[in-house]
Amino acid sequence: MALAKKFKLYLWTALVFYLIFCFGESFAYPDTFFKRNINGLFLLVFVLLLNYLLFETALPLFKSNGRSIVSGAILVIVLIFLYTIGLYEWRQLWIKLNLYTDYTPGLTYWNGVEIHSRYSLASIIFFGVAVHLYNYTQLKNAAKQLRLENQEAELNYLKSQTNPHFLFNTLNNIYSLARDKSNLAPESILRLSKILRFMLYETNGEFIPVDKEIKIIEDYIALETLRYDNSLKIEFAHNAEDYSRPIPPLLLIPLVENAFKHGVSETRNKPFISIELSIQQQQLSFTVKNSVGDAPERGYVKENIGLSNLRRQLMLLYSDYHLSATLENSEFVVNLKINFASHVKNKLHHHRR
Incomplete structure (x- = not known):
């Protein structure tokens, strides 16, 4: 040939x-x-x-x-x-x-x-x-093809890190319930099975509809809240002009997971999580606010593996995005903005064809 x-x-x-x-x-x-x-x-x-x-x-x-x-x-x-x-x-x-x-x-x-x-x-x-x-x-x-393949390999590697990390934290929470012989342990296992089913059958492709991403966030929130009493206040508001708009699977979960693991779990008084999702004219805005425990110092933020991996994934996926994390007055705020029209892989695949 x-x-x-x-x-x-x-x-x-x-x-x-x-x-x-x-x-x-x-x-x-x-x-x-x-x-x-x-x-x-x-x-x-x-x-x-x-x-x-x-x-x-x-x-x-x-x-x-x-x-x-x-x-x-x-x-x-x-x-x-x-x-x-x-x-x-x-x-x-x-x-x-x-x-x-x-x-x-x-x-x-x-x-x-x-x-x-x-x-x-x-x-x-x-x-x-x-x-x-x-x-x-x-x-x-x-060279362009090799760069695309390297980016795809790195993106798959980042996903392979994020998913086990996400499951590891979730299993730890279920273990805590089982150790305390909580009646909520069976329900938490059932909710985890739904999340696992989603991860096995819905996240293999490059995209999923945004309504499915919202559903997995809601399931994850429901699973996590089993460990808390009524003192935890959670708000999740979403507004999208098109809920079928494609989005990389589990892209937003690390920010929600971060709010539970490094936020409300360390908060003693009035823990809260506020999540807002908006998608209008190919522009995504996702904001997660949560209470924190003793803040190390004003404005200081140490990124964990979830945030670091997400930042690298965004770098590989989009050319126009913004991810910021701030800590002020015992409140941790993460704001993510993405221009869906700037998806890098679409342009690379176009050149490949």
Whole structure:
């Protein structure tokens, strides 16, 4: 497949080279334009094959081992002979077969070789530029493809970290209920099974509808609140112009999980969590506020693995986003804004196609 694609490049390059040749001949020899272009076809076939051998066989040998370099040098010498004397003899062959019109019958042999060598040199330069541009484009596309694959691998790695981390914290909470022999342990296991089912069957793709992301957040909140009494105040408000809008699965969960694990679980008095989700005109705004325990110092925020992974995922997924975390007056606030239109992978996949 690659060989056929490369040879097609040489055919197209030969066609363009021939059209340029015809254009020049039409101005220089308008009276014999047609027959001279027929002559040009015979010369074109010869230099097409020579240039293919030069750029695809001879020159690549110089990048190999010593024995290949010697072979490449010998082949280049042979090609130089064919580009000069060989091309002129090729012309003479078709003249003898009465298929090539000779417009310079009085031309000496070496003058003929010199004139046709210029044609060969022009073809080498033209084909060389075309092959270089093609190889450069292919190399650039390969680098872009490799970058996409590396980003996908890193994104999958980040997800593989986030999901077990999320489950580990949830299982710890269930363990606490089971250790205390709480009657809520069976219900918590049932709710966890729903979350696991979602993670197994709904998060394999690149996107899920935003209403499913909201549902998993609600299930997670319901699971976590089993460990708290009525003193915990939770608010979750959401407003989207289109609840079927696609969003990467479990993208928002780390922020909600963070509010429980590092927020209300360490708050003694009046714990609360406030969550607001808004999606309007491809702009997502997600804000999570929660109470905290003893704040280390005003404005100081130490990111945990959930926030760090989320920040890196956002960097890989979107070119236009904002994630901030602030701590003031015993209140931790995380604000996430995403422009869905800036999804990076959509652009990369478009280039891939």
